[in-house]
Amino acid sequence: MTPQMPAWLDPSPWLDGRASTHADVERALRCDEPGPRELAALLSPAAHPFIEVMAQRARALTQRHFGRTISLYAPLYLANHCTSGCAYCGFASDRTQPRRRLEPPEAEKELAMLKEMGFEEVLLLTGERTSHAGFDYLLECVSLAAQRFHAVGIEAFPMTIREYGLLAEAGCSGVTVYQETYDPRQYDRLHRWGPKKDYLGRLEAPARAMEAGMRTVGLGVLLGLSDPSFDAVCLMRHAGHLQRIHWKSGITLSFPRLRPQEGNFTALFPVDEAWLARLVFAFRIVLPDVPLLLSTRERPEFRDGMAGLGISKMSAGSRTTVGGYGGAEPTTEGQFQVSDKRSVPEICAMLRNRGLEPVFKNWDSAFRDASVRGHD
């Protein structure tokens, strides 16, 4: 049965089928408090000629809210076990690649390597909840990471409020849960089996994390799965809904994109670079103070161009394989293809050349609890 979209999320009032006009786009760009209607206009074909205007606006707003800085973080894949059958994912349970998880001592080695590279923020990733990589395993890895890193995020399976609370206590400061697509029918079709089929259970996970006191929650859609304008308006509505209720937590947004042809899956609604750029500019304009992230999925030239042009945070030097940083021998395929393979010093040099300061540390674990201060 197709899940129902809650009323607070439904984007249809803003996507009434009427094509946006040149005048709608001009109005959106002049609007003091742009909302979903303005976002829809800025994403419409009528806005394409305004892309340079939007880029200028995005840069000015990014500078005003984030200064001339770009925050850097590193993903760390802990395990690739999974029970879900997401049609687009390299870790789906019907893929034949070898499965493994980092044992805690191996995870420690990888963490040490990331620390050595200069990172102060790490994002720990797993697949769905399995007996190999379940909650207790994740909690142990968060505790290990929190001993070394000031900011520790997780991107894993949806959890209960209690579980999110335990992770927060152990030093987890951020939770990322992408809805992938907000279109319930498309969601149901692409999540062929497994726990991830639960649309509402996933949709409500960010609110549960915030309820548990998590500082930051990352939202996003996987571009290519569904009508991207529909998903973009839903993403804005989701962010707004969370901000109104859980006003003490922060939100970040990411824009991962399925490349036109990737693995065994072809993007159903391919998004090209120009549209992705316009999406980032539009989100910067409608949500000027929300951090916008860009991963190493995108090619170097695109990442260089987008740094500071709406984007305020990036991953760098990423490996998307389990054990990919060299603490253990990588024997698995990555979750996605890394397009920007440059090293951390190369990324830093690029940012500096563009007049941007790479920022590794933007949070201090000392704020959290005086007893876990030993970061040296």
Place this chain on the structure above:
Amino acid sequence: MERQGKAQDEWIVGGHRFSSRLLMGTGKFQDAETMVGAVLASGTQIVTVALRRVGRIPQEDDMLGPLQQLKGITLMPNTSGARNASEAIRAARLGRELSGSPFVKVEIHPNPHHLMPDPIETFEAARILAAEGFVVMPYMPADPVLAKRLEDVGCASLMPLGSAIGSGHGLATAEMLRLILRHARIPVIVDAGLRSPSEAAAALEMGCDAVLVNSAVAASGDPIAMAAAFAQAVGAGRVAHRAGLMPRGGGTALATSPLTAFLSVEDA
């Protein structure tokens, strides 16, 4: 009339004397070199540093290192990022340990997007930190009652916002700032929201003791030149305040038909 000599125009906060009335933030700069250049060009004597950006090991993005080299600069760690009083208190204690400075800018903003200061948590943190001997400089909403409450618990200065942080909307809270100034016994420093040097001058003309800027310099076309421009504006605003502005025009011109002709002359 007061003399305009520099030595006579110092201001005192927490027992420390300063002649510059421009405080500088250090975030948002493109690199440490530009940040230090702007700090020097501003002539500032008080610089605030976000503790969340301070590394424990010498690192590429360490904020404290380059500033500790500068002479005649008082470091004021800030607690930005703290969501409540206990986080701010922990950050303040660590800041004192790392910087050796008794100054702390208490900055508590539970909402990480608009970054508006939380009056309740700020009051609580200020009360506890002042009792611990910190020179407490609270970043606060421009609320005249909160200002007196913070003064009463031992804050060394008040740092009301001119407008939302990073907004560049200038002195949107001017009416509340005037009320705060009218009753304050401790220095009042406008913090946040300024965009142009003329707004800084206006704050000083109004009677504010100093201003703090960061985005207005760091996100300008030429941060070092802009820092110098703010220094000049702050100086001009201060001199203007001491000189006393001309009364506003209007209100004293006489109407052709007097309204008071009915008054009896015999009673005079």
